[in-house]
Amino acid sequence: MRKRHEKLGVKQTIQKYWMDRTVQMMLAGMSEKEIRAELDEFLKTQKQSGGTGQRGEKTYGMAIGILTSWFAPDSDLVPFRDEALMFARSLSTEEWLPLHWIIISASYPFWFNIAKQAGRLFNLQDQITQVQVFGRIKEQYGDRETVARNARYTVRSFVAWGILKDAENKGCYEKSAPISVADPDLAILMFESALHATSEGKVALGLLLNNPAFFPFQLPLISGDYVSQCNDRLEVVRYGLDDILLVLKKK
Structure with missing residues (x-):
C-alpha cells in the first residue's frame, strides 16, 4: 500500500471517455485480457488532446496503467471497485465522473x-x-x-x-460549477476513496465532508451512524465529545 502512495503514474492527459469505455466493457462482462486487448487497439488512435490520430505504443500504453484502476486494481481495492461498478450499472454514462474520480484517487493518490x-x-x-x-x-x-x-x-x-x-x-x-452528489451512499464511497488515498487510512468525518480534494463536488451531510450502517469496510470511531473518525478496516 505504501508504494501506491509514493508513485506518480499520471504520465499523460487522461480523457474521461477512455474511462467510460473501460467501464462499458466491464459491464459487458469482458475479461481483463479482453479489455486490455481492446484498449490497446482503441488507444493507439486516441490523442491526449481528445482528437484522433496514430500514436506510438509507448505513449498510449501509459494511459492503460490509469485505466487498470477499474479493471485490474490492487487486491485490497477490489471490494471498493466492485461497489463503484455497482453504482455505474444504475447511473447513466454522463453521471460516471464522480466514480472515475474516486477510482483513480484510490489507486493513484x-x-x-x-x-x-x-x-x-x-x-x-x-x-x-x-x-x-x-x-x-x-x-x-x-x-x-x-x-x-x-x-x-x-x-x-x-x-x-x-x-x-x-x-x-x-x-x-x-x-467549474460543482457536481452535486445527492446519493449519500455514493458520498460514503467517495469518503472511502479518500481513506485509500491517505497513507494512514483514517480521516475525521468532518474533514472528509469539507475535504479540498472534493472541490469538484457538492456532498450531502452524513452522520457517523449512517456510515456504519451502509459500509462494512469502514469503522466509525468516536472520540472527544462530538468527533468521529472513519478508519479503513484491516483485512
Whole structure:
C-alpha cells in the first residue's frame, strides 16, 4: 500500500471517455485480457488532446496503467471497485465522473493530492495557477521534473473532464460549477476513496465532508451512524465529545 502512495503514474492527459469505455466493457462482462486487448487497439488512435490520430505504443500504453484502476486494481481495492461498478450499472454514462474520480484517487493518490492542493488554493482565491499547485505538491513528493510533469498531466486531465476551466492567462485555471452528489451512499464511497488515498487510512468525518480534494463536488451531510450502517469496510470511531473518525478496516 505504501508504494501506491509514493508513485506518480499520471504520465499523460487522461480523457474521461477512455474511462467510460473501460467501464462499458466491464459491464459487458469482458475479461481483463479482453479489455486490455481492446484498449490497446482503441488507444493507439486516441490523442491526449481528445482528437484522433496514430500514436506510438509507448505513449498510449501509459494511459492503460490509469485505466487498470477499474479493471485490474490492487487486491485490497477490489471490494471498493466492485461497489463503484455497482453504482455505474444504475447511473447513466454522463453521471460516471464522480466514480472515475474516486477510482483513480484510490489507486493513484497522487491524483487525489493534486486535487487537494488545487482545492486548498480555491478556498483562498478564485483563480489558481500551475505554479502554485506544483509548488505545493513538490513539498510532498520532492522537487523533481517528473513530479511537475505528472502534476501538469493531472491538471490537464481535470480540464479535459470539465472540472477546471482555462482562464484567460495561460497556466491559470478557474473551477467549474460543482457536481452535486445527492446519493449519500455514493458520498460514503467517495469518503472511502479518500481513506485509500491517505497513507494512514483514517480521516475525521468532518474533514472528509469539507475535504479540498472534493472541490469538484457538492456532498450531502452524513452522520457517523449512517456510515456504519451502509459500509462494512469502514469503522466509525468516536472520540472527544462530538468527533468521529472513519478508519479503513484491516483485512
